[in-house]
Amino acid sequence: MVPYLPPELTDHIIDYLHTDSRSLAACALTCRQWLPASRYHRFGxxxxxxxxxxxxxxxxxxxxxxxxxxxxxxxxxxxxxxxxxxxxxxxxxxxxxxxxxxxxxxxxxxxxxxxxxxxxxxxxxxxxxxxxxxxxxxxxxxxxxxxxxxxxxxxxxxxxxxxxxxxxxxxxxxxxxxxxxxxxxxxxxxxxxxxxxxxxxxxxxxxLTLSCNVMWEVWPTEVLLDIFGSHLQHFEFVVKSEASLDSVLGKDGFSLSGLPCLRSFALRLYVATMCVRQNRDLLWIPKLLAQLRSPRLHQVTLSLHIDDMQDLSALASENAVRKLSRASYADLTALGWESICETVAREDFSSLQKFVIEGKGPTSFLEAYIEREYPDLHQRGVIAFA
Structure with missing residues (x-):
């Protein structure tokens, strides 16, 4: 006698095959009981x-x-x-x-x-x-x-x-x-x-959620924040510009201060320069964070994509165009951490639960740097790496 398996169990087994088209096709031809779960994944x-x-x-x-x-x-x-x-x-x-x-x-x-x-x-x-x-x-x-x-x-x-x-x-x-x-x-x-x-x-x-991508002009983002900013809960701000951030974000007094209900904020910068202390574009990271004024803010995500001078693979391409990549955690020590620490210590950042830093490579160097230079920020336990 062939043992009977309940549909709940066979469906659960088929769930593990959700990326295997050939196996899903075979399951669909096995019996009628297996057909719905197979189709759910095969044609979903x-x-x-x-x-x-x-x-x-x-x-x-x-x-x-x-x-x-x-x-x-x-x-x-x-x-x-x-x-x-x-x-x-x-x-x-x-x-x-x-x-x-x-x-x-x-x-x-x-x-x-x-x-x-x-x-x-x-x-x-x-x-x-x-x-x-x-x-x-x-x-x-x-x-x-x-x-x-x-x-x-x-x-x-x-x-x-x-x-x-x-x-x-x-x-x-x-x-x-x-x-x-x-x-x-x-x-x-x-x-x-x-x-x-x-x-x-x-x-x-x-x-409640808005994501804006700036390449050359920041004024459309200003208009959108004037419309939706007073009640936005989640905002992602992406800047991909070949020009200096001073020439893009420094126009017309652009500010993120009009977001009083913000719960999460993601800042993603793509700059075709290196992550070094002399880079003036990096000054915009603590400057933008300092503009946030939301007592409800519980998560900040920071992502920096730079020109990795150690990656020479792009030079072999026809146009020799370098691809921007995430900054290494070691290079991220070049950010204005003193200003960032002052901002995070403000009363209106008291609800902050996570400060997520996206980078590449080992996290130990940056973690040790923050622990040594800014012990109050480290002890607060909000820094996370992704």
Missing amino acids: HIMLQIHTCMKFAWLLEASPELARAVRSIKLHNLLYVVRAWNNVSLEFLGALTAVTELTLDNMRMAGGVHRAFLRTLPALRELTLRDCWFETLHDFAALLSSFQNLEYVSISLLIGLTYAVEPPLPSLPPGLHTIELAELVWDRIPALALLNWLKDIPNPRTI
């Missing part, structure tokens, strides 16, 4: 390109029940915003009623492609747009507003968005609470129109 996250869309549509047509297993879908284009998607049928999107996450990568969102996503994916909660092209700002706004259950949106390198006169823009979804703006080239899009649209959100207090 789908990535489609132009040549695989039709095959996936045929699969859904043959087995409509598969649509309930798809929870995350990514449409990816290898070539830069080509028009080839105009010849691809996306009608299968209407069957994906369980999808909660959508990523569009390198997509030209115009014509039939744009219309295919409107009024579909009713359960969508997270939307990520990378290198996507929209003909107008209205098309972009219409896409976001069509997902009424949307909670999170991430936008990077948005292009197109002509400066044509636009009809009134639809409102953002009412449940949206997280906006991530990464590497937007503000001088190539109708920035003021986009920011005014965000400003007209019915209830700005619903936006």
